[in-house]
Amino acid sequence: xxxxxxxxxxxxxxxxxxxxxxxxxxxxxxxxxxxxxxxxxxxxxxxxxxxxxxxxxxxxxxxxxxxxxxxxxxxxxxxxxxxxxxxxxxxxxxxxxxxxxxxxxxxxxxxxxxxxxxxxxxxxxxxxxxxxxxxxxxxxxxxxxxxxxxxxxxxxxxxxxxxxxxxxxxxxxxxxxxxxxxxxxxxxxxxxxxxxxxxxxxxxxxxxxxxxxxxxxxxxxxxxxxxxxxxxxxxxxxxxxxxxxxxxxxxxxxxxxxxxxxxxxxxxxxxxxxxxxxxxxxxxxxxxxxxxxxxxxxxxxxxxxxxxxxxxxxxxxxxxxxxxxxxxxxxxxxxxxxxxxxxxxxxxxxxxxxxxxxxxxxxxxxxxxxxxxxxxxxxxxxxxxxxxxxxxxxxxxxxxxxxxxxxxxxxxxxxxxxxxxxxxxxxxxxxxxxxxxxxxxxxxxxxxxxxxxxxxxxxxxxxxxxxxxxxxxxxxxxxxxxxxxxxxxxxxxxxxxxxx
Amino acid sequence: xxxxxxxxxxxxxxxxxxxxxxxxxxxxxxxxxxxxxxxxxxxxxxxxxxxxxxxxxxxxxxxxxxxxxxxxxxxxxxxxxxxxxxxxxxxxxxxxxxxxxxxxxxxxxxxxxxxxxxxxxxxxxxxxxxxxxxxxxxxxxxxxxxxxxxxxxxxxxxxxxxxxxxxxxxxxxxxxxxxxxxxxxxxxxxxxxxxxxxxxxxxxxxxxxxxxxxxxxxxxxxxxxxxxxxxxxxxxxxxxxxxxxxxxxxxxxxxxxxxxxxxxxxxxxxxxxxxxxxxxxxxxxxxxxxxxxxxxxxxxxxxxxxxxxxxxxxxxxxxxxxxxxxxxxxxxxxxxxxxxxxxxxxxxxx
Numbered sequence: 001x002x003x004x005x006x007x008x009x010x011x012x013x014x015x016x017x018x019x020x021x022x023x024x025x026x027x028x029x030x031x032x033x034x035x036x037x038x039x040x041x042x043x044x045x046x047x048x049x050x051x052x053x054x055x056x057x058x059x060x061x062x063x064x065x066x067x068x069x070x071x072x073x074x075x076x077x078x079x080x081x082x083x084x085x086x087x088x089x090x091x092x093x094x095x096x097x098x099x100x101x102x103x104x105x106x107x108x109x110x111x112x113x114x115x116x117x118x119x120x121x122x123x124x125x126x127x128x129x130x131x132x133x134x135x136x137x138x139x140x141x142x143x144x145x146x147x148x149x150x151x152x153x154x155x156x157x158x159x160x161x162x163x164x165x166x167x168x169x170x171x172x173x174x175x176x177x178x179x180x181x182x183x184x185x186x187x188x189x190x191x192x193x194x195x196x197x198x199x200x201x202x203x204x205x206x207x208x209x210x211x212x213x214x215x216x217x218x219x220x221x222x223x224x225x226x227x228x229x230x231x232x233x234x235x236x237x238x239x240x241x242x243x244x245x246x247x248x249x250x251x252x253x254x255x256x257x258x259x260x261x262x263x264x265x266x267x268x269x270x271x272x273x274x275x276x277x278x279x280x281x282x283x284x285x286x287x288x289x290x291x292x293x294x295x296x297x298x299x300x301x302x303x304x305x306x307x308x309x310x311x312x313x314x315x316x317x318x319x320x321x322x323x324x325x326x327x328x329x330x331x332x333x334x335x336x337x338x339x340x341x342x343x344x345x346x347x348x349x350x351x352x353x354x355x356x357x358x359x360x361x362x363x364x365x366x367x368x369x370x371x372x373x374x375x376x377x378x379x380x381x382x383x384x385x386x387x388x389x390x391x392x393x394x395x396x397x398x399x400x401x402x403x404x405x406x407x408x409x410x411x412x413x414x415x416x417x418x419x420x421x422x423x424x425x426x427x428x429x430x431x432x433x434x435x436x437x438x439x440x441x442x443x444x445x446x447x448x449x450x451x452x453x454x455x456x457x458x459x460x461x462x463x464x465x466x467x468x469x470x471x472x473x474x475x476x477x478x479x480x481x482x483x484x485x486x487x488x489x490x491x492x493x494x495x496x497x498x499x500x
Numbered sequence: 501x502x503x504x505x506x507x508x509x510x511x512x513x514x515x516x517x518x519x520x521x522x523x524x525x526x527x528x529x530x531x532x533x534x535x536x537x538x539x540x541x542x543x544x545x546x547x548x549x550x551x552x553x554x555x556x557x558x559x560x561x562x563x564x565x566x567x568x569x570x571x572x573x574x575x576x577x578x579x580x581x582x583x584x585x586x587x588x589x590x591x592x593x594x595x596x597x598x599x600x601x602x603x604x605x606x607x608x609x610x611x612x613x614x615x616x617x618x619x620x621x622x623x624x625x626x627x628x629x630x631x632x633x634x635x636x637x638x639x640x641x642x643x644x645x646x647x648x649x650x651x652x653x654x655x656x657x658x659x660x661x662x663x664x665x666x667x668x669x670x671x672x673x674x675x676x677x678x679x680x681x682x683x684x685x686x687x688x689x690x691x692x693x694x695x696x697x698x699x700x701x702x703x704x705x706x707x708x709x710x711x712x713x714x715x716x717x718x719x720x721x722x723x724x725x726x727x728x729x730x731x732x733x734x735x736x737x738x739x740x741x742x743x744x745x746x747x748x749x750x751x752x753x754x755x756x757x758x759x760x761x762x763x764x765x766x767x768x769x770x771x772x773x774x775x776x777x778x779x780x781x782x783x784x785x786x787x788x789x790x791x792x793x794x795x796x797x798x799x800x801x802x803x804x805x806x807x808x809x810x811x812x813x814x815x816x817x818x819x820x821x822x823x824x825x826x827x828x829x830x831x832x833x834x835x836x837x838x839x840x841x842x843x844x845x846x847x848x849x850x
Contacts, residue, residue: 301736303732303735303736304735323738324735324736324738325738325739326738328738334736336736338732341729341730341732341733342730342732342733342736343733343736344733345726345729345730345733346729347729348725348726348729352722355719355722356726356733356736356737357736357737359719359722359737359738359739360738365719368718368719368720369717369718369719370717370718370719370722
């Protein structure tokens with residue numbers, strides 16, 4: 001069949017990194033074409049070039065056998081190319097219909113747009129009330145709004161950048177049905193992902209990228225997840241195996257009946273959360289973002305005196321009212337979701353970032369003065385022990401790649417020998433090598449008797465690392481499931497809010 | 501269309517060189533001002549920047565002007581590093597002059613060697629007191645410190661006005677709005693006979709040195725820098741942001757108050773309406789031109805002091821208004837903000 005898009009020798013270089021190196025391949029009309037690669041492989045850059053968001057240094061794009069100059073998203077849309085981004089751009093306080101009309105390039109009345117949108121929703125099974133405000137929508141519904149917005153432009157090609165990263169398993173199934181129907185109606189879908197089984201389930205063809213280059217172009221039905229993973233990473237995917245050595249007699253942290261009651265419409269109130277964390281246990285809190293994760297972390301960290309009912313007991317001490325500083329002094333460590341500007345200061349050197357989190361320890365101080373020798377040597381040890389790729393501890397934290405900085409931050413916390421480590425999204429947006437290293441480090445840490453709580457949207461990660469998993473849904477926490485003999489259908493039900 | 505993009509990798513070297521670039525651009529565009537006024541730029545610059553410091557009196561005057569600028573700007577750098585925009589240094593300076601000067605007037609018969617130290621102490625207390633008001637408003641009611649500290653400046657100026665036309669008016673002063681002169685024991689010693697340069701210079705140097713140590717070696721300086729970069733990181737580190745707001749306001753208020761007291765007990769010798777030619781506002785430029793770096797602030801205070809002297813000479817010899825000095829200060833700030841912007845962002849036209 002004739003290709004609808006052809007990339008020819010696309011090159012794009014950013015300072016210090018070649019994002020796309022001579023990328024050439026074809027996309028067949030009316031197919032689902034997956035682009036697979038680790039973070040930083042160059043997938044996003046490539047589709048941004050196709051969408052006119054980024055200008056290539058070299059190379060050309062052929063659309064429908066014609067050479068196309070795509071210098072802006074508007075131009076891309078006029079060629080029938082639309083994109084659904086990983087991060088949504090919706091106005092929270094406006095209704096669905098109002099958001100849809102804002103995306104229209106042609107003039108159209110609100111009523112006409114509504115009827116047009118209704119048709120699309122009914123045809124493809126999007127469950128949207130056009131008059132509800134975005135703020136009342138779940139993440140999955142918001143994504144539907146973005147997709148409907150793209151479809152209103154009558155696209156020929158739809159680019160979807162990691163569309164499943166924020167969805168529950170059930171929502172993913174629904175999305176895939178929609179995508180398949182769109183393609184049978186004539187659309188071509190370019191689907192970016194690093195999730196192997198999704199690609200196997202969904203796509204017709206797959207292009208694997210590594211370090212900005214195309215590694216191979218494959219027909220999906222000839223592949224399986226292991227062969228794809230092998231080609232993506234360049235080495236065999238080895239899953240670290242959790243060994244169970246939890247001391248079930250010793251409680252480290254107990255949360256009893258934690259509830260919050262904020263009036264802010266943008267927070268999710270917690271509803272009687274109970275949790276018992278044992279010594280050496282890794283406890284995963286799964287769930288889709290926006291179900292109370294932020295609020296739970298807020299209460300565990302206590303940076304802003306967030307108000308709540310219930311008790312937090314750490315080793316028989318009630319720590320409800322203790323400040324972040326006091327909790328850290330009790331050897332509780334934290335790794336927050338946001339690396340830059342929260343658990344690290346990008347403008348400061350790595351050794352200064354040691355002090356950021358370790359300033360409660362007198363070891364790093366001489367009275368009111370800083371003990372530079374000690375923070376420097378601590379930073380050196382973290383860099384060495386946690387494979388942080390950096391020339392020196394004087395480098396500013398913002399210069400490190402996401403994976404390297406995350407290894408540094410987690411290494412910093414681990415080396416302080418905490419008794420409890422609480423992490424939020426520890427491997428979010430980092431490369432597979434760093435991800436594997438971090439998972440391995442956390443498992444090793446639990447073997448040394450340290451208790452760990454991981455709050456994450458990434459179910460695979462939790463299944464790989466944790467002893468137990470509970471799901472947070474609309475502020476309530478499900479019963480905990482033992483990972484070793486986990487019932488996946490039960491977990492799926494929990495993810496969808498169907499608790500026992 | 502104009503595109504503005506954050507540079508991924510902006511230069512540290514240029515960050516420290518940009519004040520120099522800003523000064524050169526100021527001179528370049530400043531020369532057009534002279535050209536429009538039908539004056540030779542070279543001759544004018546000579547009168548503006550060279551002749552004022554071509555003798556020992558001029559150099560002494562340079563330090564007289566630079567001292568308050570440097571002391572205030574050093575204090576402000578604590579606030580600015582912490583991302584707290586204290587714009588009210590002029591008011592804190594005035595309050596320092598009222599408190600410290602008030603002590604001088606209260607003990608106007610005194611010959612004690614303790615009078616001057618007491619005045620200095622009260623000067624600092626007065627400035628710090630005035631600065632705690634916006635700090636309190638910010639921490640308790642979340643008000644914008646830029647507005648409150650600025651508005652309090654005018655309140656302080658009116659309070660000074662009230663004292664010099666009211667209770668503190670000199671009975672032998674022919675009804676002029678000024679106080680009695682301070683007793684000799686309340687006057688700031690000069691460094692050389694016949695010149696006005698005074699021991700405030702030593703204070704500026706000591707504050708510069710202490711600030712350098714605080715910023716680079718102490719946990720307190722570290723806390724300020726972290727809070728300045730990211731308030732979330734500061735919370736993560738367990739720092740109490742509200743306390744930092746108070747500390748920085750108190751430090752900068754005390755410095756401004758000190759500068760105010762030095763003005764009235766040094767060159768002026770009494771209290772009257774116009775004790776400061778906007779030192780408190782100009783010091784904001786000094787602090788940023790010096791890149792909030794203590795040593796840089798000393799250098800920039802000398803440069804900006806020169807614009808004050810140059811403006812006076814220009815008025816005298818070129819017959820142009822001394823406001824030209826403020827024009828130059830404004831140009832420097834404008835170009836500094838411009839170079840900083842271009843260093844941080846890439847601007848392209850498509």
